[in-house]
Amino acid sequence: xxxxxxxxxxxxxxxxxxxxxxxxxxxxxxxxxxxxxxxxxxxxxxxxxxxxxxxxxxxxxxxxxxxxxxxxxxxxxxxxxxxxxxxxxxxxxxxxxxxxxxxxxxxxxxxxxxxxxxxxxxxxxxxxxxxxxxxxxxxxxxxxxxxxxxxxxxxxxxxxxxxxxxxxxxxxxxxxxxxxxxxxxxxxxxxxxxxxxxxxxxxxxxxxxxxxxxxxxxxxxxxxxxxxxxxxxxxxxxxxxxxxxxxxxxxxxxxxxxxxxxxxxxxxxxxxxxxxxxxxxxxxxxxxxxxxxxxxxxxxxxxxxxxxxxxxxxxxxxxxxxxxxxxxxxxxxxxxxxxxxxxxxxxxxxxxxxxxxxxxxxxxxxxxxxxxxxxxxxx
Amino acid sequence: xxxxxxxxxxxxxxxxxxxxxxxxxxxxxxxxxxxxxxxxxxxxxxxxxxxxxxxxxxxxxxxxxxxxxxxxxxxxxxxxxxxxxxxxxxxxxxxxxxxxxxxxxxxxxxxxxxxxxxxxxxxxxxxxxxxxxxxxxxxxxxxxxxxxxxxxxxxxxxxxxxxxxxxxxxxxxxxxxxxxxxxxxxxxxxxxxxxxxxxxxxxxxxxxxxxxxxxxxxxxxxxxxxxxxxxxxxxxxxxxxxxxxxxxxxxxxxxxx
Numbered sequence: 001x002x003x004x005x006x007x008x009x010x011x012x013x014x015x016x017x018x019x020x021x022x023x024x025x026x027x028x029x030x031x032x033x034x035x036x037x038x039x040x041x042x043x044x045x046x047x048x049x050x051x052x053x054x055x056x057x058x059x060x061x062x063x064x065x066x067x068x069x070x071x072x073x074x075x076x077x078x079x080x081x082x083x084x085x086x087x088x089x090x091x092x093x094x095x096x097x098x099x100x101x102x103x104x105x106x107x108x109x110x111x112x113x114x115x116x117x118x119x120x121x122x123x124x125x126x127x128x129x130x131x132x133x134x135x136x137x138x139x140x141x142x143x144x145x146x147x148x149x150x151x152x153x154x155x156x157x158x159x160x161x162x163x164x165x166x167x168x169x170x171x172x173x174x175x176x177x178x179x180x181x182x183x184x185x186x187x188x189x190x191x192x193x194x195x196x197x198x199x200x201x202x203x204x205x206x207x208x209x210x211x212x213x214x215x216x217x218x219x220x221x222x223x224x225x226x227x228x229x230x231x232x233x234x235x236x237x238x239x240x241x242x243x244x245x246x247x248x249x250x251x252x253x254x255x256x257x258x259x260x261x262x263x264x265x266x267x268x269x270x271x272x273x274x275x276x277x278x279x280x281x282x283x284x285x286x287x288x289x290x291x292x293x294x295x296x297x298x299x300x301x302x303x304x305x306x307x308x309x310x311x312x313x314x315x316x317x318x319x320x321x322x323x324x325x326x327x328x329x330x331x332x333x334x335x336x337x338x339x340x341x342x343x344x345x346x347x348x349x350x351x352x353x354x355x356x357x358x359x360x361x362x363x364x365x366x367x368x369x370x371x372x373x374x375x376x377x378x379x
Numbered sequence: 380x381x382x383x384x385x386x387x388x389x390x391x392x393x394x395x396x397x398x399x400x401x402x403x404x405x406x407x408x409x410x411x412x413x414x415x416x417x418x419x420x421x422x423x424x425x426x427x428x429x430x431x432x433x434x435x436x437x438x439x440x441x442x443x444x445x446x447x448x449x450x451x452x453x454x455x456x457x458x459x460x461x462x463x464x465x466x467x468x469x470x471x472x473x474x475x476x477x478x479x480x481x482x483x484x485x486x487x488x489x490x491x492x493x494x495x496x497x498x499x500x501x502x503x504x505x506x507x508x509x510x511x512x513x514x515x516x517x518x519x520x521x522x523x524x525x526x527x528x529x530x531x532x533x534x535x536x537x538x539x540x541x542x543x544x545x546x547x548x549x550x551x552x553x554x555x556x557x558x559x560x561x562x563x564x565x566x567x568x569x570x571x572x573x574x575x576x577x578x579x580x581x582x583x584x585x586x587x588x589x590x591x592x593x594x595x596x597x598x599x600x601x602x603x604x605x606x607x608x609x610x611x612x613x614x615x616x617x618x619x620x621x622x623x624x625x626x627x628x629x630x631x632x633x634x635x636x
Contacts, residue, residue, distance in 0.1 A: 067591050069538055071400020154424075220484075247485065252455055254484035302485045367402040376424045378466055379459060 003208045004245050011241065013187055016044075017234040023048035031298075032057065038299050043240050046295035047233045055291055062294035062323035065301040073369045075304075075326035076356065077125040077157070078118055081335040082106050082145055084347065086131025088198030090184075092226065092262055094333075094347045095131040097198060104335045105130075105137055111145055115152040117338035121330055121356045124154040124373035127180065129333075129347075132161035132199060139167055143174060150175045155375035157222070161199065162209040168216035177375060180222030180258065181209045185230040186238030194229055210242070214250025221246065221255055222306070228262030232284045236292055240299060256304035256326070257296055259289060263310050263348035286315060290322060297323035313352040317362055329359035380610055383581055385559055386475075386507045386528035388446070392417050393576065394606040395448070395561065397586025399425075401595065404439040410589055412442060414599035420448040420477045420584065423467040437471070448509065450477035456490070457497035464501055476501065477531070478510040487537045491518050495525060502526035511563055514545035519552045519560070530556065531584065533564035534575065538587045540567025543574055553579045569598075569605030576609025577617060 023045040031042035032054060038046075045051060046058065083105035086095040094101070106114065118126060128145065130137050142160065149156060157178035158171070168179070185191050188203055195201045210221050223243055225235045243255055261284060284292070296305055305324045307316060309331045316327060332338055333347040354362070360370035383390040396416040401407035411419055419440060426437050426449070440447055449467035451460045457480065464476045478501065480494050481487040489512050501508045502525055510522050514532040522530050532552055535544035542565060543549060553560050559581035566572050572583045585602055592598035 067400075068540065068587065071587070071590050072402035073400060252482045252484070300485075364403065369401060369403050371425070373427065374422075374425055375453065376427075376463065376466065378462065379424070379454065 003211045004242055005204050005207055007241065007245055008186070008207065008238070011238070013234060016237055017231060020044045020048045020233045020237060023050045025050055025053070028054055032061070040237070040240060040244060040299075043295055043299045044237060046298055047236055047292055051291060051295070052287075055287065055294070058294040058298065059290065059322050062297040063321055065297050066305075066323040066325065069301050070325050072367055073371045074320055074324070074363055075125065075371050075374055076123065076360070077127055077155075077326060077328050078121070078123045078356070079127045079129050079159075079308075079328060079331050079333065080114055080118060080149070081129045081333060081337060081347070082111065082141075083130040083133065083137045084335050085133035085136055086198075087134065088132050088200040089196050090198075090200065091194050091196070092229065104341065105133070105141075106145075106335050108144075108148060110336060110340055111148050113339045114336065115149050119152050122372055123356065125157070125375070126153045126155070127157040127159055127328075129158075130160045134161070134199065139163070139170070142171060146171060146174045146176065150377060154373045154377050157220070159222075162206055163212075165212040165216045168213055168218060172216060172218060175377065176218070178220035178222060178254075178256075179213050179218055180224075180256075181206070181213070182222070182224040182226060182258065182260065183207060183239070183242070184226045185235055186225065186242070187230045187235065190230050210246050211249075214246060214253055218253055220304075221250075221253055222258055223255065224258040224260060226260050226262060227284045227289070228282055230282055232282065232288065232292065236295075240296070243300070243303070254304065256306050258306040258308065259293060260308065260310055261289065263351065289315075290319070293319065293323055309350045309352045310348060311351055313354060316352055316359075317366075320363060320368060321366060327359070329354065329356040380607065381614060383559060385509075390417050390582070391415075392603070392606075393582040393610055394572070394602055395420065395582055395584040396589060396599070397584065398422075398436060398440065399586055400590035402590075404436060406595055407436075407590070408439045408442065410595040410599040411440075411445060413596045413603070414585075414589065415603045417444055418446050418448050420450045420586075422452040423449045423463055423471070424453045426467075427470060446475070447471055447473055448475050448477050449473065450479050450511075451497075452479045452481070454480055455482040455493075456480065457493045457500065460493070460497040461500050461504070464497075464506055465504075468506070474505055475507040476509070478508050489513060489533070491515065494518075495521055498522055498527055499525045509561070514548035514552060516548060516551040516555055520555060523556065523558050527558065529559040529561055529581070531561045531563040534562045534571065535565030537564040539565050540588055541565055542567060542571040543578075546578070549575070549580065550578060569601045572602055573605040573609035573612075576606055577612050579613055582606075 027045040028051045031045040084095045085103045089097050155177050159180040191203045213221050225239050306326045307324050308328045363370045392415045394416050395418045396414050398421045449471050451463045454460045460480050480490045482490050498508050498510050508527045509529050511531045519530045535541040561582040562575040562580045563584040566585050567588045575583050589595050589599045
C-alpha cells in the first residue's frame with residue numbers, strides 16, 4: 001500500500017535543512033511573484049532565512065489570499081478535555097505518565113455538564129481531547145462520549161490517540177467530523193527522544209494515521225508539528241510534504257494546519273527544549289511564526305490555518321488578519337475545567353484568557369465576523 | 380428590461396447574491412439591499428446557530444422582497460445533498476434549493492455525477508432545484524431534462540475572480556438552453572458580470588467579489604448597475620463587430636447586381 005512513510009524515506013533531513021538554508025533572495029522572489037500554484041520548493045524559499053526581509057510583503061499577500069478564499073470571517077472552536085490519564089511519556093507534556101498529578105476521566109454527568117457550560121458560551125464547534133490510556137479511554141468510551149455530546153454541537157472534532165481505520169469509520173458514522181493528529185516532530189531520532197515510552201513512541205504508526213483517516217472518509221484532518229521540539233523550518237517542510245501527499249491521495253478530505261508552540265506545563269523545564277547540543281535553540285520567535293503561517297497560506301490558499309490560546313492576546317489580535325482561519329477562545333486544558341474542577345491539572349498554560357465573546361468583539365473591531373456554526377449535526 | 384421568470388417566480392433583478400465571507404452580518408445586509416438582488420443564497424450549514432452570540436445569519440436576511448435560496452454547500456454526494464435540502468426545506472420553509480455538491484474541498488469543483496443524481500431525486504421530491512455545475516453543455520441539457528428550472532454553470536473556479544474562463548462553453552449552453560442560465564462563480568468584477576449578461580446569460584450570482592471588496596455596499600451597487608447595463612445591451616442587440624476589413628477586390632463582384 002502507498003503510504004506516507006514510503007515518501008518520508010526518500011527525503012533526508014540534513015539535505016532538506018541545507019536546501020532551505022541555501023535559499024537566496026532571488027529564490028524567494030521567484031516564489032513570491034509566480035502566477036502558478038506554488039511548489040514545495042517555493043515553500044522552502046518562503047520559510048528560509050532569506051525570506052525574512054520579505055515578511056511584510058508575505059503578510060500582505062497572505063492576508064489578501066485568505067480574504068479572497070475565506071472572506072473576513074474566523075471560525076470559532078473550543079477544546080473539551082475528557083481525560084488527562086495517559087500512559088505515554090512525552091517529555092514536554094503536563095499529562096506525561098510520570099507526572100504525579102490528579103488523573104481524571106469525565107463520567108457521563110460530568111461530560112454533559114461540561115458540554116452545557118461550553119454551549120452556554122455560544123460554541124457550536126467542539127474539539128474533544130484526551131491523553132492516551134488505552135484500557136480506560138478507548139473506543140467504548142469515545143463512542144459513548146460522542147453520543148452524549150452530539151446533541152449539543154454542530155461539529156465535533158477529536159484529538160486523541162491514533163486509532164484504526166475501522167474505528168475511525170465507526171466514529172464518523174456516530175458524528176465525528178475532524179481529527180487532529182500532530183506528528184509533533186517529523187525527525188525520527190528526536191521523536192524517540194521526546195517519546196521514550198508508551199504507545200506513542202511508535203513513530204510510524206502515528207505517521208500513517210492520516211492515511212487511515214483518509215481511507216475512513218474523514219471530513220477534515222488537522223496536521224502540525226509541536227514548534228520547539230526540532231528545527232522548525234525543516235520540520236515544517238516535512239509537515240507541508242505530508243499535507244501535499246494527503247491532498248493528492250485523499251482529495252475529498254479537507255485539511256488544516258495548526259501551529260502549537262511549546263508552552264510551560266507542570267513538571268516541564270521549558271528551557272531544556274530550546275537548546276540542542278550545538279548551543280543553538282529550537283525556539284521559534286513571533287516573527288518566524290508569522291513567516292511560517294504566511295508561507296503556508298501562500299503554498300495553499302485553500303488550507304485552514306488554526307491558532308490556539310497557547311498564543312498571547314497581542315499575538316492573536318494581529319495574527320487573525322494574516323491568513324489564519326480558525327481560533328479557539330475561553331479554553332481550559334484540564335478535564336472538567338469549564339464547570340467542575342477549576343483546580344485540576346492543565347495540559348499546558350493558557351496564554352490568552354479572554355472570554356469567547358471578548359475574542360469575538362476583538363474580531364469585530366478588526367472588521368472580521370466570528371463564525372460559530374459552519375456545519376450541521378445531521379450530516 | 381424583460382422580467383426574468385424562474386419556476387413561475389418573477390425577478391426584476393438579474394443579480395443574485397451570496398452571503399458568505401462578509402466582515403459582519405449588518406454589512407452583508409446593507410450590501411444585499413444595495414445590490415437590488417431578490418434572491419440570496421445561504422449555506423444551510425451556517426444557519427440555525429442556537430446561541431446568543433449574534434450568529435443568527437437568517438435574522439439578517441429577512442429583507443422585504445428578497446427570497447432565500449438555501450444551498451447544500453459542504454455535502455459530498457447526492458445522499459447528503461438530499462438530506463440537507465430536506466433539512467433546509469423544513470427549517471427555512473422554502474422548497475427552493477441551490478444544489479451544490481463539491482466533494483473536493485480545495486477547489487470546490489462540482490461533482491457532475493452526484494449533482495445530476497441529486498437533481499433528479501430532488502425534483503421528484505418537489506423541490507425547485509437550481510444546480511451549480513460545470514460549464515458543460517451536455518450536463519446542462521441533462522439537468523434541464525431532469526426538471527431543473529435553471530442551471531448555474533461556473534464562469535471560472537469559485538472565488539477565483541478570474542472572469543468568464545469558460546466563455547466558449549457558456550455560449551453553447553446559453554444557445555442550447557430552454558431554461559434560464561445563471562452564471563455562477565468566478566465573476567470578480569462588474570465588467571465580468573456585464574460580459575456575461577451581454578452574452579445572453581439570464582442572470583449572474585456574485586458573492587466573493589462583493590463580500591471582500593474594500594466597500595462591499597458600493598461594490599454591490601456597481602454590480603447592480605453592470606448587470607442592468609449588460610442586460611440592456613443584450614436586449615438592444617449589440618452590433619456585430621467585423622474582425623477583418625472589407626476586402627478591396629470582392630470575390631463575388633463578378634456576379635453583378
